[in-house]
Amino acid sequence: MKIVLYDVTIIGGGAIGCTIARELSRYQINVALLEKEIEVGFGTSKANSGIIHGGHHGSPDSLKGKLEWEGNQLWDPLADELGFGFRRIGELTVALAEDQLPTLNALKEQGEKKGVPGLELWDRDRLQQEEPSLSENAIAALFAPTTGVVNPYEACFNLIENAVLNGLNLFVSSPVQSITEGPDNTWILQTPKKEYRTRFVINAAGVFADRIAELAGVRTFSIHARKGEEYLLDKRLCGLVKRVIFPCPTPVSKGILVIPTFDGTLMVGPTAEMVEDKYNLATSSAGGQQVFDFVRNVVPGISARDCIAEFAGLRAVADGEDFIIGTTSKKGFINVAGIQSPGLTAAPAIATLVADIIRDEGLSMSLKDDFEPAVPKPIHFASLPTEKQIELARQNPSYGQIVCRCELITEGEILDAIDRGAKTLDGIKFRTRAGMGRCQGGFCTSRCMELLSRKMDVPIPEITKRGGESWVVKPRTELTAT
Numbered sequence: 001m002k003i004v005l006y007d008v009t010i011i012g013g014g015a016i017g018c019t020i021a022r023e024l025s026r027y028q029i030n031v032a033l034l035e036k037e038i039e040v041g042f043g044t045s046k047a048n049s050g051i052i053h054g055g056h057h058g059s060p061d062s063l064k065g066k067l068e069w070e071g072n073q074l075w076d077p078l079a080d081e082l083g084f085g086f087r088r089i090g091e092l093t094v095a096l097a098e099d100q101l102p103t104l105n106a107l108k109e110q111g112e113k114k115g116v117p118g119l120e121l122w123d124r125d126r127l128q129q130e131e132p133s134l135s136e137n138a139i140a141a142l143f144a145p146t147t148g149v150v151n152p153y154e155a156c157f158n159l160i161e162n163a164v165l166n167g168l169n170l171f172v173s174s175p176v177q178s179i180t181e182g183p184d185n186t187w188i189l190q191t192p193k194k195e196y197r198t199r200f201v202i203n204a205a206g207v208f209a210d211r212i213a214e215l216a217g218v219r220t221f222s223i224h225a226r227k228g229e230e231y232l233l234d235k236r237l238c239g240l241v242k243r244v245i246f247p248c249p250t251p252v253s254k255g256i257l258v259i260p261t262f263d264g265t266l267m268v269g270p271t272a273e274m275v276e277d278k279y280n281l282a283t284s285s286a287g288g289q290q291v292f293d294f295v296r297n298v299v300p301g302i303s304a305r306d307c308i309a310e311f312a313g314l315r316a317v318a319d320g321e322d323f324i325i326g327t328t329s330k331k332g333f334i335n336v337a338g339i340q341s342p343g344l345t346a347a348p349a350i351a352t353l354v355a356d357i358i359r360d361e362g363l364s365m366s367l368k369d370d371f372e373p374a375v376p377k378p379i380h381f382a383s384l385p386t387e388k389q390i391e392l393a394r395q396n397p398s399y400g401q402i403v404c405r406c407e408l409i410t411e412g413e414i415l416d417a418i419d420r421g422a423k424t425l426d427g428i429k430f431r432t433r434a435g436m437g438r439c440q441g442g443f444c445t446s447r448c449m450e451l452l453s454r455k456m457d458v459p460i461p462e463i464t465k466r467g468g469e470s471w472v473v474k475p476r477t478e479l480t481a482t
């Protein structure tokens with residue numbers, strides 16, 4: 001069997017690995033991406049606040065502060081080409097006491113030095129006029145029109161779909177277990193199924209980037225996990241605030257936010273807690289209490305009773321708190337590590353930086369003549385005008401069958417999601433919103449499982465929520481045995 005030598009192999013298919021893969025797919029080079037989970041975007045990139053930060057939060061003296069603003073400006077063309085949910089809704093950093101006013105001024109000054117446009121200080125009257133649901137304790141705020149919200153998982157799916165369309169070799173369920181140096185400045189990456197040979201390795205393994213660097217013998221840093229719990233609220237609160245609401249930041253945290261998500265629902269969080277276990281994604285009553293106690297002070301109309309779902313994500317925090325992006329002591333091994341918040345915001349800028357690094361390291365990179373920048377926009381039945389819905393359902397009756405009643409998602413949309421790569425219930429949910437509503441999948445889970453089973457030709461007990469051992473039902477034989 002002929003062994004393929006890839007020019008570049010990316011380890012990790014989160015927002016960072018996916019944007020790098022898409023950027024590299026513009027060039028006439030042979031690129032692979034190895035992801036340990038069953039689908040891309042299933043690490044921290046599906047469990048965050050989904051904010052494209054305005055650009056003014058991070059100090060320009062840090063790499064993350066610099067790439068925050070650069071990345072922010074690259075999201076419009078990406079969303080236009082790839083059709084994922086992204087909207088610039090603006091942000092308010094709110095002062096609840098006089099002694100917080102200097103922080104607002106300092107943030108404004110920092111943003112203006114970085115070139116962030118449109119920053120404005122608003123007084124209490126303006127705040128009450130623009131956001132009447134804010135507490136009267138809010139005495140002033142810094143408004144940033146550049147802040148946006150994105151569907152982060154949808155961005156990962158569409159980035160990777162486009163990269164594959166342009167020639168990326170994607171290998172999911174492929175955890176890298178060992179890394180050795182091969183002949184002629186090559187690397188050998190071993191997964192349980194297969195061995196991969198490559199000239200360049202990009203370590204984009206999120207909270208596990210230190211382990212990957214260790215395997216390659218180039219570890220000079222540790223990655224610590226800082227957990228953030230987030231709470232999704234009922235649709236009843238849609239529109240309560242129009243912009244992302246930040247508290248005044250402290251030196252260690254941006255604090256707990258009120259986030260109007262791209263889909264219109266509100267989310268509150270995240271907490272910030274260091275954890276030892278990099279698989280610890282549990283939410284806690286203490287975390288919930290902290291979030292809702294804080295949020296009540298800022299937007300009194302929000303209560304813990306409005307929570308319909310909760311989740312946690314792990315920020316990959318490197319020693320020194322900054323991003324670690326660059327070459328290592330061994331030729332061809334490049335770290336993209338410590339990509340904590342605002343990693344999502346910075347992702348497109350990180351991708352171009354990595355392409356530049358690889359070029360500087362000697363890889364010849366000519367642009368493809370036939371690069372295809374777009375993927376088809378998914379059909380979102382519920383947002384179509386009635387005449388269009390009728391026409392679509394006539395042409396294809398599967399669009400006339402509602403599967404998720406809370407979010408009005410049709411069978412046709414779920415089948416489209418499976419055709420475009422969904423292999424799990426979460427894969428369907430994050431592509432279509434089926435199962436994201438008030439009943440959290442109570443009505444549609446069994447139907448989604450049937451559709452997955454039929455399309456993938458696997459028995460229902462093999463269908464998982466998110467891969468691995470996250471099965472939903474037991475086989476009949478096991479049920480009768482227990």
Ligand SMILES: Cc1cc2nc3c(=O)[nH]c(=O)nc-3n(C[C@H](O)[C@H](O)[C@H](O)COP(=O)(O)OP(=O)(O)OC[C@H]3O[C@@H](n4cnc5c(N)ncnc54)[C@H](O)[C@@H]3O)c2cc1C
Pocket residue numbers: 011012013014015016017034035036037040041042043044045046047048049050051052053174175176177204205206207208212226227228229230270312313314315339340341342343344345346
């Ligand atoms: C609660 C929370 C809120 C946040 N909010 C924001 C925000 O609003 N805006 C913002 O800009 N940023 C935010 N962030 C940060 C942002 O989510 C991250 O910076 C970003 O998702 C990091 O992407 P990544 O690709 O590096 O990591 P991940 O998404 O974790 O991807 C790493 C991938 O590597 C894979 N992997 C690991 N080991 C291996 C292996 N051995 N072999 C193969 N694959 C492997 C993993 O399975 C994973 O898919 C937030 C983070 C958290 C936790």
